[in-house]
Amino acid sequence: MPRVRFEPDGIEIEVKLGTTILQAAEQAGAQLGSACGGVCACATCHVYVSEGMDGLSEIDECEEDNLDKAFDVRRNSRLACQACLQSEGRTVVSISRASRQTFFDEHPEVRER
Numbered sequence: 730m731p732r733v734r735f736e737p738d739g740i741e742i743e744v745k746l747g748t749t750i751l752q753a754a755e756q757a758g759a760q761l762g763s764a765c766g767g768v769c770a771c772a773t774c775h776v777y778v779s780e781g782m783d784g785l786s787e788i789d790e791c792e793e794d795n796l797d798k799a800f801d802v803r804r805n806s807r808l809a810c811q812a813c814l815q816s817e818g819r820t821v822v823s824i825s826r827a828s829r830q831t832f833f834d835e836h837p838e839v840r841e842r
């Protein structure tokens with residue numbers, strides 16, 4: 730099963746093949762924002778993939794267009810709701826600052842870890 734680690738929290742979870750990074754974050758309780766609910770209509774689920782990029786689904790046009798709206802886009806940027814885990818093995822992602830801020834805006838009852 731694919732395994733995902735979320736930074737900066739250090740939370741790890743095993744998920745089924747085909748799970749998106751956003752779904753994995755929700756299952757793990759990681760603090761990752763998703764203002765549009767995961768339908769590729771914002772950029773608030775922006776993450777940086779530091780390990781396991783090759784095991785993810787390809788970036789499509791919708792993801793590319795929305796990544797253009799994100800802050801501090803890097804070569805390893807992905808939208809968590811669009812990146813599917815397509816191979817066994819470990820993926821490490823860092824949740825962007827803007828995504829964490831969106832999470833806390835959406836969940837005012839939750840404190841930052």
Ligand code: FES
Pocket residue numbers: 762763764765766767768769770771772773774795808809810811
């Ligand atoms: S949650 Fe809106 S694009 Fe991913």
